[in-house]
Amino acid sequence: MKHSGGYSADTRIRWTEWLPWAIALAGFFLLPEYLSLGARILIYILYALSLDLILGYAGIITLGHSAFFGLGAYVAGILAARIGITDPMLQLVAAAAAGALLGIFTGAIILRTRGLTLLMLTLAITSVLLEIANKATALTGGADGLSGVVITPILGYFKFDLYGKTAFLWCLLVLFAVWWLVRRLIYSPFGASLTGVRENIVRMHAIGAPVYLRMVLVYTFSGTIAGIAGALNTQTNQFVGLNVLGFESAGELLVMLILGGVGRIYGAFAGPLVYLIAQDWLAKQFPEYWYLGIGAILVIVVMFARGGILGIADRLARLIGKSA
Amino acid sequence: MIAALETRGLCKSFGALTVAADINFRLDTGARHALIGPNGAGKTTFVNMLTGRLASSSGRILLGGEDVTALAQSARVKRGLGRTFQINTLFRELSVLDNIALGVAERRGDAGRVWRPASAYAETRDESMALLATLGLADDATQRVRDLPYGKQRLVEIAIALGLRPKVLLLDEPAAGVPSLESERILEALDQLPPEIAILIIEHDMDLVFRFARRITVLVQGEVLVEGAPEEIAADRRVHQVYLGEGGHG
């Protein structure tokens, strides 16, 4: 599997790395009717990035990542609808802080375990949050969800309009900032050591690396990003419901990430893009076949195409390179 | 003189099964010491206790005079204890350079940095390259470890340990599984190891042991049978019995 980073990596931004942003801006100007789908894609790219950090880079296998997304979503929603803090930047900061706190608190506790125990603990933590969201109806709206989410214009000027223009650009901006930070992290020595943890954890212990500490740190960072993604979700939909914490959407996120390719930043870009566009197009017509197809693709990717879309693109590129 | 590495009364039992019984062992600075014994004698268990991978049942381990019995693996590594594994434990998908650099960066304290890219840490990279050069691996620096022949992978295993600048180095069967064509490389590498490092080597290959070691400890069923200079061990009848008697080992 190709991986970025390491001590001999070239860290300049390649021209291909500007493509996603070019595509996003093109979409903004050329496809104004699809901006809400566009914002959704951007949010899921952010969400997938956060999962890739721990899954693809540190090798922490979790089914409970929706805990962070959901927490961020509800924090933003509760601040807006119940407490009256409607400034979107404040909401983002609060959601990020909540994600960070949950990350460091749960990470410090559960990252001493591995395998099924770790998996189970991540599931249990998400279930706890889900139950709280379900029962604390005064705060969260329970099964009906939380509507009446009010958002005041960004910096007092950019209003969230009905066409979703502001929302799209807002998400794009946040994604860009986070992408830049994540990219720095991946190429740093810390990022290299994460890859080491994923590749051979025994060896990392044997070279004196503080493995546990590094895993807690990256888990916290990942939780922060996922919390931000959740808040963006609430802000763009002006609603938050129980599904942000559900297992089906956590499963879908995994599919998106695997589809794109785990362990490389742009897998988190490619996967949600392809998945959500295909879903928007196909799922409405044939909802059951869509679900069946997704399951089949997951099984096929695991069996035959472990690198996902980017892995296939790599192989194609190598083939073309050989014949050229 | 303080020993580089010492154990006092080191014991380990799994329930009724005793795998290490009252081992008193001493490794001086600059030592070239071999640990031999029939299969199942407890040699790798002993090494795992020394590094902290396995907790002992009783007894003490001293590294440079300091009691490290309760310390975790990474703490012992920081105090100068390095090891290689019997089965290659490498980052197979990463380049040879990265394999070494990860360890060098840990030692230098740069490994946790998040802002500058790793490739900007020239000293780490240069030091890693220099180390690779001393082992004849400089040309392979950008190769993926898993694309290397097994003998070279074994050398990478040694290189990683050296990158930590250990004061004590535990080599667990460094020549194991290496085809004889490539094993000369390994032997040369062992000969060229810095003289101030105290080295304990576990081996079954007697040629290597007698070529390399200045002292030999024989471990049988978790106990030290005898310890001494190579000529003494070669002449010791008990050692002969252990290897050629009921065990039937050559």
Add this chain to the structure above:
Amino acid sequence: MDTSLLAPLVSVVFHGSAFGMILYVISVGLSVTMGLMGFTNLAHGVFAMAGGYVLTTAISRFGVPFPVALALAFIAVAAASVVLERLLYSRLYTAGELEQVLFTIGLIFMAVAVARMIYGTLQQPVLLPQYLKGQFPLLGRDFPTYRVFLIGFSTLMIIALWFGVERTRWGAMVRAAVDNRAMAQSVGINTRRLFTLTFALGSGLAGLGGALGAEIIAIQPTYPFENLVYFLVVVAVGGLGSLRGPFVAALLIGIADTGCKYWLPQYGAFPIYVATIVILLWRPAGLFGRRA
């Protein structure tokens, strides 16, 4: 203890035990295969769901008598699992945990979709035979007959299973392989056939448990997602590869869950999850697991 507390307590213990037994019958297969093959099979709930669908379809569509339908649930699911194991699962035994998790999630998606396509989204109605309906007097109280049957039948199955693992050659091989797979192979145990057989048995039991417990755990397409947490908790808290551990865990969970839903309904399943977290942090390998 005053009588106004006794009655609900007995009721909670009774219904909780019924629930716990069903959880155990379904999850024991998961515990053994995870301990035996080291394979994280999150799709285990699919087999339980399939058993439930086989039972309800056999009874309502084909008028098959209840006992026959139960047997059919076991056999059909076990047979299907053999096909799945040979074709798909066995290719991933050496793959990493992530691949196994992803693969089994993919299976869940497919199974859920197929179930929805064939049966729609509503719960399957459970048509019990006449002799299992109504109330059954036991120790001076009336209990639902079906639940009494459930507890009794499950107990028999569990005793048969434990006997089988303790006394038969198959059981000895399973225990040896769970303990040390490499050693078992070098002793000549054909691990491939052992895996397939054990997987079939575990999946068949899951199907049987799903069918038996259709009244307690509703048969609907989202079954494998909704109940995944419960099955995993039983195995994780009980201890991978263990037989007794998940039994204790399942009973505890069944009774605790029923009790919480009765006395603390405003908290839902919250206490169960918190308890799971606490137990797993205290004993990461489960209450009866190895390598604690």
